[in-house]
Amino acid sequence: MPRERLVVIGGDAAGMSAASQARKRRDADDLEIVAFERGRATSYSACGIPYWIGGAVGTEQELISRTPEQHRANGIDLRMRTEVVGIDLSSRRVTARDLETGRAYQEAYDHLVYATGSVPMRPLADGFDAPGVYGVQVLDDGRELIAELDSGRVERVVVVGGGYIGLELAEACQVRGLDVTVVNRSPTPIGTFDPDIGAFIADAVANMGIKLVFGQAATSVETGPDGRATAVLTADGTRLPADLVVLGLGVRPNVGLAQAAGIPLGASGGIVVDNRMRTQVPGVWSAGDCVESWHRLSGQRMVVALGTHANKQGRVAGINLGGGYATFPGVIGTAVTKVCDLEVARTGLSESEAEQAGYCFVTAHVDSTTRAGYFPGAKPIRVKLIAEKRSGKLLGAQIAGREGAAKRIDVLATAIWNEMSVDEVLGLDLSYAPPFAPVWDPVLIAARKAFEAVEGDIARDVREGNHG
Amino acid sequence: MPRERLVVIGGDAAGMSAASQARKRRDADDLEIVAFERGRATSYSACGIPYWIGGAVGTEQELISRTPEQHRANGIDLRMRTEVVGIDLSSRRVTARDLETGRAYQEAYDHLVYATGSVPMRPLADGFDAPGVYGVQVLDDGRELIAELDSGRVERVVVVGGGYIGLELAEACQVRGLDVTVVNRSPTPIGTFDPDIGAFIADAVANMGIKLVFGQAATSVETGPDGRATAVLTADGTRLPADLVVLGLGVRPNVGLAQAAGIPLGASGGIVVDNRMRTQVPGVWSAGDCVESWHRLSGQRMVVALGTHANKQGRVAGINLGGGYATFPGVIGTAVTKVCDLEVARTGLSESEAEQAGYCFVTAHVDSTTRAGYFPGAKPIRVKLIAEKRSGKLLGAQIAGREGAAKRIDVLATAIWNEMSVDEVLGLDLSYAPPFAPVWDPVLIAARKAFEAVEGDIARDVREGNHG
Numbered sequence: 001m002p003r004e005r006l007v008v009i010g011g012d013a014a015g016m017s018a019a020s021q022a023r024k025r026r027d028a029d030d031l032e033i034v035a036f037e038r039g040r041a042t043s044y045s046a047c048g049i050p051y052w053i054g055g056a057v058g059t060e061q062e063l064i065s066r067t068p069e070q071h072r073a074n075g076i077d078l079r080m081r082t083e084v085v086g087i088d089l090s091s092r093r094v095t096a097r098d099l100e101t102g103r104a105y106q107e108a109y110d111h112l113v114y115a116t117g118s119v120p121m122r123p124l125a126d127g128f129d130a131p132g133v134y135g136v137q138v139l140d141d142g143r144e145l146i147a148e149l150d151s152g153r154v155e156r157v158v159v160v161g162g163g164y165i166g167l168e169l170a171e172a173c174q175v176r177g178l179d180v181t182v183v184n185r186s187p188t189p190i191g192t193f194d195p196d197i198g199a200f201i202a203d204a205v206a207n208m209g210i211k212l213v214f215g216q217a218a219t220s221v222e223t224g225p226d227g228r229a230t231a232v233l234t235a236d237g238t239r240l241p242a243d244l245v246v247l248g249l250g251v252r253p254n255v256g257l258a259q260a261a262g263i264p265l266g267a268s269g270g271i272v273v274d275n276r277m278r279t280q281v282p283g284v285w286s287a288g289d290c291v292e293s294w295h296r297l298s299g300q301r302m303v304v305a306l307g308t309h310a311n312k313q314g315r316v317a318g319i320n321l322g323g324g325y326a327t328f329p330g331v332i333g334t335a336v337t338k339v340c341d342l343e344v345a346r347t348g349l350s351e352s353e354a355e356q357a358g359y360c361f362v363t364a365h366v367d368s369t370t371r372a373g374y375f376p377g378a379k380p381i382r383v384k385l386i387a388e389k390r391s392g393k394l395l396g397a398q399i400a401g402r403e404g405a406a407k408r409i410d411v412l413a414t415a416i417w418n419e420m421s422v423d424e425v426l427g428l429d430l431s432y433a434p435p436f437a438p439v440w441d442p443v444l445i446a447a448r449k450a451f452e453a454v455e456g457d458i459a460r461d462v463r464e465g466n467h468g
Numbered sequence: 469m470p471r472e473r474l475v476v477i478g479g480d481a482a483g484m485s486a487a488s489q490a491r492k493r494r495d496a497d498d499l500e501i502v503a504f505e506r507g508r509a510t511s512y513s514a515c516g517i518p519y520w521i522g523g524a525v526g527t528e529q530e531l532i533s534r535t536p537e538q539h540r541a542n543g544i545d546l547r548m549r550t551e552v553v554g555i556d557l558s559s560r561r562v563t564a565r566d567l568e569t570g571r572a573y574q575e576a577y578d579h580l581v582y583a584t585g586s587v588p589m590r591p592l593a594d595g596f597d598a599p600g601v602y603g604v605q606v607l608d609d610g611r612e613l614i615a616e617l618d619s620g621r622v623e624r625v626v627v628v629g630g631g632y633i634g635l636e637l638a639e640a641c642q643v644r645g646l647d648v649t650v651v652n653r654s655p656t657p658i659g660t661f662d663p664d665i666g667a668f669i670a671d672a673v674a675n676m677g678i679k680l681v682f683g684q685a686a687t688s689v690e691t692g693p694d695g696r697a698t699a700v701l702t703a704d705g706t707r708l709p710a711d712l713v714v715l716g717l718g719v720r721p722n723v724g725l726a727q728a729a730g731i732p733l734g735a736s737g738g739i740v741v742d743n744r745m746r747t748q749v750p751g752v753w754s755a756g757d758c759v760e761s762w763h764r765l766s767g768q769r770m771v772v773a774l775g776t777h778a779n780k781q782g783r784v785a786g787i788n789l790g791g792g793y794a795t796f797p798g799v800i801g802t803a804v805t806k807v808c809d810l811e812v813a814r815t816g817l818s819e820s821e822a823e824q825a826g827y828c829f830v831t832a833h834v835d836s837t838t839r840a841g842y843f844p845g846a847k848p849i850r851v852k853l854i855a856e857k858r859s860g861k862l863l864g865a866q867i868a869g870r871e872g873a874a875k876r877i878d879v880l881a882t883a884i885w886n887e888m889s890v891d892e893v894l895g896l897d898l899s900y901a902p903p904f905a906p907v908w909d910p911v912l913i914a915a916r917k918a919f920e921a922v923e924g925d926i927a928r929d930v931r932e933g934n935h936g
Contacts (some may be wrong), residue, residue, distance in 0.1 A: 013907070048840060048902045057902075062842035307907040308900040329895035336899035345899050372516060374530035404875070407905070410898045411878045417896055418886035427797035428885055430878045431804035431813050432776035434516045434525075437875070439481070439775040 002032040006321065007094055007109035009084045009257070011037025012044060012138075013307050014288025014314035015115030016066065019076050021318025031322075033076045034107060036096055038083035041139045042068050046117075047307050049142040050165070053149070054172030060139060087112070087261035089281055111283050111321050114258055114271065115314065118251035118289035118305045121161075127221025128247075132229035135247040136169060148244060155179055158232045158242035160218045162189035164337050166248020167205060171340060173246070174210050181211040181240050182248075183218045183232060192335065193344065193398055194351045196365075197384060200400040204342035213238065221245055251305045253290040268292040270303040275327040277317035285321060287313035294330035297349050297395060297416070298357040304331050334413045336406045343406035347413040348396030351386060360389040362457050364449035368442035370404035372434035381405040383446035385412070385422060392421035392454040397446075411443050422450040470500040474789065475562055475577035477552045477725070479505025480512060480606075481775050482756025482782035483583030484534065487544050489786025499790075501544045502575060504564055506551035509607045510536050514585075515775050517610040518633070521617070522640030528607060555580070555729035557749055579751050579789050582726055582739065583782065586719035586757035586773045589629075595689025596715075600697035603715040604637060616712060623647055626700045626710035628686045630657035632805050634716020635669070638678050639808060641714070648678045649708050650716075651700060655683040658812070660803065661866055662819045664833075665812065665852060668868040672810035681706065689713055719773045721758040736760040738771040743795040745785035753789060755781035762798035765817050765863060765884070766825040772799050802881045804874045811874035815881040816864030819854060828857040830925050832917035836910035838872035840902035849873040851914035853880070853890060860889035860922040865914075879911050890918040 006022055008015045019033050035042075043066035051057045071078045079096065085104070086095035094112070097104040120135025122128050134145050148154060155178060159170045162184030174180045182189070182205065188198025189205065189212075206212055213234060222231040222239070232240045253270045255263075264280045266272045270292030273279055277287050288310035292301040312328060319326040333353075336345035354361050363386050371378040381401030388395055397412035399405055415425050425447035432439055440448075461467040474490055476483045487501050503510075511534035519525045539546045547564065553572070554563035562580070565572040588603025590596050602613050616622060623646060627638045630652030642648045650657070650673065656666025657673065657680075674680055681702060690699040690707070700708045721738045723731075732748045734740045738760030741747055745755050756778035760769040780796060787794040801821075804813035822829050831854050839846040849869030856863055865880035867873055883893050893915035900907055908916075929935040 045840060045842070045902065045907060047900070047907070048842060051843065051902055056844050057842050306900060308898070308909075308912075311907055312895075327895075329892075330897075332897045334897040334899045336901045336904050338901065338903045343904075347897070347899070372513060374513070374516060374525050375519065376524050404872075407872070407875060407899065408878070410876070410896075410909075410911075411882050413897055413899065414879050414882040414886070418882070418888070420886070424797075427780075427795075428878075429798075429800045429802045429815070429881055430776070431802045431815070431875065431881065432515070432774060433804045433806065434513065434519055435806045436804050436811075439513060439515070439779055441776075441878075443878075444776075 002028060003030050004110040005032040005034065005108065006111045006113065007107055008033065008035035008113040008115060009094065010115035010117060010288070011035055011039070011042040011078065011080070012046065012115070012117060012288070013310035014117070015113055016043045016071060017311050017314025018113045018115065018285065018287055018318035018321070019071070020074065021315050022322040023075055025319065025322030025324055028075045035071070035076055035078045036082045036084050037078065037080050038099060039138050039140050040081065042066060042071055042078065044139050045307060046137065046139070049136055049139065050168035050172045052142055053146055053169065054175040060143065063139065084257065087257060089261055089263070089284070092283065111285065113317055114263065114279070114284060114286040114290065115288045116254040116257065116290050119254045120247045121249040121252050122247055123218070123249070125220045127223050127229060130221055130223045130227060130229045132243070133221055133245040133247065136165065137251060149173070149176060154243040156242050157181070157244045157246060158183060158240045159246045159248045160232060161248035161250065162214065163248055163250050164190060164335070165250065167201070167339050168337065169246050169248055170205065170210050171208065174208055181213060183213045183216060183234060183240065185217045187215040189214070190344070192333070192350055193346055194384070197344065197382070197398045197400050200342060200382070201339055201344055204339045208340045213240065251289065253303050255290055258286070258290070266292045266301050268301050268303050275329070276320045277313055277328060285317040287317045293328070296330045296332050298353065300357070304333070306335070332413060332416050334409060336409060341402055342400065343402065344400045345406040345409035346396070346398045347409050348394065348416045349386060350396055350398070354386055354395050359395055361386050361395055362389060362450065362453040364446060364453045366442060366445045366449055368445055369438055370401065371436060372438050375434045379403050379405065381408070381442050383408070383442045385446045385450040387422045387450045387454055389454070389457055392423050392451060394420055394422055394425060408443055422447045422454065426451055470496060471498050472578040473500040473502065473576060474579045474581065475575055476501065476503035476581040476583060477562065478583035478585055478756070479503055479507070479510040479546065479548070480514065480583070480585060480756070481778035482585070483581055484511045484539060485779050485782025486581045486583065486753065486755055486786035486789070487539070488542065489783050490790040491543055493787065493790030493792055496543045503539070503544055503546045504550045504552050505546065505548050506567060507606050507608050508549065510534060510539055510546065512607050513775060514605060514607070517604055517607065518636035518640045520610055521614055521637065522643040528611065531607065552725065555725060557729055557731070557752070560751065579753065581785055582731065582747070582752060582754040582758065583756045584722040584725065584758050587722045588715045589717040589720055590715055591686070591717070593688045595691050595697060598689055598691045598697045599695060600711070601689055601713040601715065604633065605719060617641070617644060622711040624710050625649070625712045625714060626651060626708045627714045627716045628700060629716035629718065630682065631716055631718050632658060632803070633718065635673060635807050636805065637714050637716055638673065639676065642676055642678050649681060650678060651681045651684060651686045651702060651708065653685045657682070660801070660818055661812065661814055662852070665850070665866045665868050668810060668850070669807055669812055672807045676808045681708065719757065721771050723758055726754070726758070734760045734769050736769050736771050743797070744788045745781055745796060753785045755785045761796070764798045764800050766821065768825070772801070774803070800881060800884050802877060804877060809870055810868060811870065812868045813874040813877035814864070814866045815877050816862065816884045817854060818864055818866070822854055822863050827863055829854050829863055830857060830918065830921040832914060832921045834910060834913045834917055836913055837906055838869060839904060840906050843902045847871050847873065849876070849910050851876070851910045853914045853918040855890045855918045855922055857922070857925055860891050860919060862888055862890055862893060876911055890915045890922065894919055
């Protein structure tokens with residue numbers, strides 16, 4: 001009989017990373033581990049689903065990094081197709097329901113890891129819950145959507161929302177030869193990019209042949225006699241016929257169960273955790289898309305749904321509840337995506353985020369190439385930097401370009417992480433050879449231009465008497 | 469009549485960056501700028517020459533970022549094909565010789581920028597100065613070598629030295645369909661990589677069909693009746709027939725003129741400069757391949773011949789002598805190259821460099837993929853990290869892999885620059901999406917493994933009583 005029992009709710013990245021780390025540190029005699037997953041798969045790449053739909057990834061299996069059987073062989077009592085429907089914090093018990101048999105039962109815990117991820121945002125307006133309206137979040141959603149697309153019934157797809165997931169799903173449908181329209185409330189897609197970079201993204205999407213209805217909210221979904229979605233209606237009365245509607249409005253933390261149990265949520269809507277991934281309830285941990293993370297630049301707590309954070313946070317929770325010590329040091333909003341052959345990436349604060357956080361700043365951008373300009377395969381890259389007024393501290397960066405452009409964001413993310421000024425960035429010893437970069441890497445040219453902008457701003461303030 | 473005169477010796481990256489920056493800050497009435505270049509081109513990419521030889525770059529012109537005419541239009545009195553043959557520090561005069569007419573003349577200066585670059589290392593042994601033995605450093609060298617290769621007389625090429633330039637030139641000749649052999653003193657190529665990563669490089673070179681004679685020094689060059697090189701002889705008596713011998717032994721700073729004039733050199737053989745690029749002689753500045761730079765990890769001063777440093781140092785010198793303020797913050801030994809389709813990169817200290825600098829360390833490496841494993845086009849990548857014992861401070865990193873692998877070194881270079889520990893690197897918010905990285909970026913997995921190695925080492929010390 002093990003000394004303690006750990007119950008994990010949610011069998012994807014965060015939950016199973018926590019379970020695996022705890023198992024690594026405490027053996028089965030000491031800690032029993034029971035994990036509940038309501039779906040059919042564990043430890044899969046949700047971020048890979050659009051590529052599976054588009055056909056770049058051939059099978060569902062390729063998206064799964066560890067199967068239920070592998071987890072079981074590792075000493076984790078994994079209960080698939082079983083949903084946790086209640087948590088009693090005072091008696092330290094969860095109520096689980098087997099989705100196949102309908103049987104409900106209770107399980108006691110000493111430690112609980114809440115890792116339920118997120119759910120697609122779905123407007124409350126008319127028709128958004130009709131059949132034929134798909135949110136894509138878990139592997140089972142992907143399977144359903146593919147079955148629908150394979151049925152031959154679908155010709156016209158309307159994607160509601162032009163964020164990361166919306167655009168990735170739009171491209172996946174376009175690649176399948178469908179007629180695709182994206183409706184987006186803002187004039188430019190992916191709202192975490194500034195409009196100037198967003199315009200590049202919009203161009204790339206339009207060049208693929210995807211229709212854009214931007215600067216317009218989708219207000220309702222029209223349904224046919226069978227109750228199925230037939231069109232999306234927008235604020236100005238436009239009717240966009242659709243055999244299928246895909247939601248790409250982003251996700252919200254899946255916290256209903258936690259909220260009902262009394263696990264405290266933050267203002268962001270995510271579960272409040274400390275840097276060891278402990279919630280405010282003793283014995284209860286949380287990790288992944290359902291928690292809020294500390295943003296190192298804005299100082300705010302926010303929800304960031306991203307597999308890389310889920311894995312790291314799960315690892316941290318697992319190490320800690322396994323008796324070790326680890327912390328999750330927060331986020332700076334790094335993200336990357338590919339739209340057709342356009343690569344876009346961002347880190348830190350956008351202009352509007354910087355304003356909101358109270359920073360005064362200057363911006364600079366540079367258009368350069370990914371390799372030496374004369375080298376075969378050199379592709380265009382634009383780097384935009386946002387630097388704090390006076391100090392020149394790098395606050396944010398955005399990149400748009402072709403092959404080889406986007407991953408450079410990681411250098412700027414590392415610079416922001418270390419609170420470097422753009423002048424300091426300019427001094428960095430970055431790699432140079434003609435097949436890999438111009439002799440002034442685009443990142444360094446951007447830093448130089450941003451530094452000049454900071455200096456120019458100071459000079460202007462001195463002239464105008466706003467200084468010192 | 470301008471108030472002062474700046475004389476620049478050397479018309480490539482460092483010299484012309486300095487001239488341009490000074491010109492930007494001081495107008496022609498205030499500062500006259502005279503620049504001497506003994507070759508036929510200014511501001512060209514020496515690093516691009518191997519790709520021009522191999523045919524990836526079509527013409528010499530593509531390698532030139534600014535022509536003499538452009539510099540002249542910018543208000544720089546540029547004297548091409550003119551070699552400075554003497555510097556008189558006490559009277560502040562240089563003696564220049566027009567290589568076309570043979571005419572020598574003197575020119576006075578108030579400020580002098582010494583930017584003569586480097587020259588290929590050439591063994592003193594028999595035959596290494598014979599016709600048919602080529603060092604490739606300046607654009608004119610490239611033109612000569614291409615003429616030789618185009619002549620049809622050359623079938624067998626022996627490259628002496630398996631460093632960056634040696635391998636790049638070997639590949640260029642191989643691509644042209646020649647029979648190529650590389651002789652290298654060490655058992656693995658590019659000595660700044662550890663042997664385990666070097667072995668990958670050797671494999672890639674061999675797979676191209678280039679013959680490797682490694683672990684053997686080239687002792688002499690055999691010449692024919694016409695005095696021309698006919699073979700390279702190695703220490704064990706092997707005779708490698710050659711219609712052409714290419715030197716790839718690296719370069720040494722071109723400091724003869726400085727030394728003769730009395731400008732102090734450091735132990736590394738490069739000119740001693742401070743962080744504003746001032747030599748120890750008032751009014752004399754230096755930048756580029758001919759100076760020594762401070763290595764931020766070893767604390768040593770060393771010569772690093774690389775276009776990116778030359779450009780930055782020239783810029784710093786030009787800003788300072790133009791009345792501004794700028795510093796060059798040192799180097800950490802970042803470098804990258806491509807050998808066939810293998811990308812290799814390094815930063816910080818190698819194992820042997822770390823030992824030499826007195827560090828105790830652990831190492832870790834990981835084999836992963838450049839994209840999510842399931843994503844089309846995912847390529848292999850190996851990341852090796854060297855971390856200080858106890859502190860876990862990242863000391864060095866090496867990467868070998870295929871497309872998309874090498875540029876990740878810049879993240880690690882930025883981490884080293886900021887003195888991050890591998891534990892801190894593990895916390896970095898790096899970009900993730902399946903087309904760009906696995907959910908754990910190879911850099912992060914390597915950091916995790918290195919952290920485990922640091923912790924394991926501490927635990928071992930505690931067990932063995934070597935701790936605290």
